[in-house]
Amino acid sequence: MKKLFLMKDKISIVGAGLVGSLLAVILKQKGFNVQVFEKRKDPRKSEVAEGRSINLALSRRGILPLKMAGVYDTIEPYLIPMKGRMMHDEAGELTFQPYGKEGQFINSVSRAQLNELLIENAEKAGVEVHFDHKCTDVDFESSVLHFQNGKSVQSDLIVGTDGAFSAIRKKLQFTDRFNFSQHYIEHGYKELCIEPVDGKFQMEENYLHIWPRGNFMLIALPNNDGTFTCTLFFPFEGSPSFAELNTKDEVNAFFDKYFKDAKDLIPDLADEFFTNPTSSLVTTKCEPWHKNNTILLGDAAHAIVPFYGQGMNSGFEDVRLFVEMAEEKNWMWDQILPVYSSTRKKDADAISELALHNFIEMRDHVGDPDFLRRKKLEAQIQEQYPKEWIPLYSMVTFSDLPYSEALRLGKIQKKVMDEFLNQNEEINFSEVIARFNTLKKVD
Ligand SMILES: Cc1cc2nc3c(=O)[nH]c(=O)nc-3n(C[C@H](O)[C@H](O)[C@H](O)COP(=O)(O)OP(=O)(O)OC[C@H]3O[C@@H](n4cnc5c(N)ncnc54)[C@H](O)[C@@H]3O)c2cc1C
Structure with missing residues (x-):
């Protein structure tokens, strides 16, 4: 049965960070009564930004949901394209390594600026954003949020987008059979x-400038x-x-x-x-991401280390997948939340693993001759077999293949490359592809 009167559904989003603000725009456009509660003051009015002054790499998985919300045009002018890594060795010599094929790039954007633009877009769409509202408690049975200022709000759906140290998640930790870890x-x-x-x-x-030095590194965006x-x-x-x-x-x-x-x-x-x-730098994992009519998205559900530049991108992708699934299931929250929570979890775990691994690659391997040889070979294979062989970095950054599938295929690619590089013979690319296709079906 088609759900009528969407506007009657009251949705409360806790956290007007990147993910919460974007979700608010889209749900408002779908016709819901959306309110956002943010513990900070309005960043557009504060003289000193309370958030960190970091900039972030925005790529395809983040761009798609921004386009879905119709806000990408307002953000694009603030982006600086980065075509690849510019490596600085200890003597100051530079080596360029493209991120992908000609024309592929990631984008540097100020986190504070992006956040302000998203809040602006949310308000324009008609969302009520309440600043200075620190959520202190949630009752999962009655779907009521409590705030430090004494206010309480009842909702049909509560979304916790309150970041890596989420108050909503902390409350979930007191519920039965909820798993949580942080590292x-x-x-x-x-x-x-x-x-x-x-x-x-x-x-x-x-470029994204990088000074890889073994166990540590400096980067500049x-x-x-x-x-x-x-x-x-x-x-x-x-x-x-x-x-x-x-x-x-x-x-x-x-x-x-x-x-x-x-x-x-x-x-x-x-x-x-x-x-x-x-x-x-912390990694957090938890499950399930929901309880009754409350769900976690973004860093609140899965905070990861920043080395794949995918924390925000994966959070934005959460928004897209959640809304697509909700629409498909006709906005029946009790049916959507458990399915979303269990299907998306494996992808959050995969990007978490990839992000930790990419730190080793960035700080230790990017200047290494063996690594550079592999990268070059991969680029050549991709050029000849663009559909069959997509390097792992490209699957993560320039596609919307589920992260778990990118991780699986990346592991097989590594196995195949190891086999062929150990042969000491000239590498036949069609044999590489044949081997990859065989293992893809089996592994
Ligand atoms: C050094 C560094 C570099 C990074 N680089 C990248 C990158 O290149 N690319 C990328 O994609 N990601 C990157 N990230 C990750 C990215 O910053 C996060 O994944 C992203 O900010 C998560 O968005 P979010 O909305 O889930 O959480 P946040 O942005 O943390 O927003 C949470 C919001 O909730 C509010 N809040 C918290 N508690 C409460 C409460 N109790 N009540 C009400 N409101 C509350 C907070 O004030 C905040 O506004 C990086 C992170 C770091 C630390």
């Missing part, structure tokens, strides 16, 4: 800024004000580590040794190093 990696991160000179970028802007946001991913303990850098001299000596060309572009590097916070 901090041994590395933290610190942001630094390369300012423009005469209003111009100090490095080529259409361009911003549309001419700056680069640099992020140092570095162990908290050990040698070298954050624990060893306690004075300006130690910081300067460390950067002189490992990142000389970057250091030369940041005159007040040591001051910035001690002013900016050192933050940690």
Whole structure:
């Protein structure tokens, strides 16, 4: 039976971050009565942004839902395309590695700017966004949210998009048979800024710059004000580590040794190093993502480390898949929530695994001759067999194949490459494809 009077369904979204704001736009367009509750003040009115000053890589999985919401046109002008990785070795020599085929790129965007644009779009669509509303409790039986300011709100559907340390998820942890795990990696991160000179970028802007150094790395993404946001991913303990850098001299000596060309572009590097916070990186997993009429999406359901640039993209993809499934099931929340929660989980687990693995690739392998040879070979195979062989990075970044399938195929590709590279003979690409196709059916 077709559900009538969608507008009567009251939907409350907790968290006006990236995922919550986008979901609000789409559900409002579908005709629902949508309210968003955000613990922060309105970022458009605060003088100091409360969110982190990070920029993010936006790619296909994130772009599709933005287009579905009809808001991509308002965001596109703020994007800076990045065609590939620009690797900096210790001598300052540069090597370029494209992300995909000619014409394929990812996009650098300021998280704060994107968030403000999405909130703006939500309000334009007619969504009520309530700032200064910190959710403190939820009653899953009556679908009632409670806020720090004493307010309580009853809804037909509650969506927790309140990020990696979700209050809704914390409450789920007290329910029966709810599983939760969190894991901090041994590395933290610190942001630094390369300012423009005469209003111009100090490095080529259409690349993600990367200084891979074995157990640690520095990366830099361009911003549309001419700056680069640099992020140092570095162990908290050990040698070298954050624990060893306690004075300006130690910081300067460390950067002189490992990142000389970057250091030369940041005159007040040591001051910035001690002013900016050192933050940690966590992976969280939980299941089920729902209880009665409440569901988690985005980081609240699955926070991942940032090394595949897929945290936000996967959260936006959650929105698209959730809405598509809801529409297909005629907005019957009791039928949608359990199915969505169980079908999407394997993909969240897959991107979580891929993100952790990509850290090793970025910091350790991207400058390695064997790795570069594999990449080159893969590109050649793809050129000859574009439909049969799509490199793992492209499956994750430039397609909307389920993450779990990309992970499965990527593992088979690695196995096939290992076999052929060990043969010491000239590699016959048609044999590579034949072997890949055989294993694809079996594994
Ligand atoms: C260093 C770094 C680099 C990254 N790079 C990338 C990248 O390149 N590409 C990419 O796709 N992803 C990247 N990510 C991940 C990305 O930032 C997150 O996946 C994304 O922000 C998740 O969006 P979200 O809306 O689920 O959560 P958030 O953006 O965290 O939003 C949650 C919102 O909920 C609000 N909130 C929290 N608690 C409450 C409460 N109790 N009541 C009401 N409101 C509440 C918060 O204030 C916030 O506004 C990166 C992350 C980090 C840390």
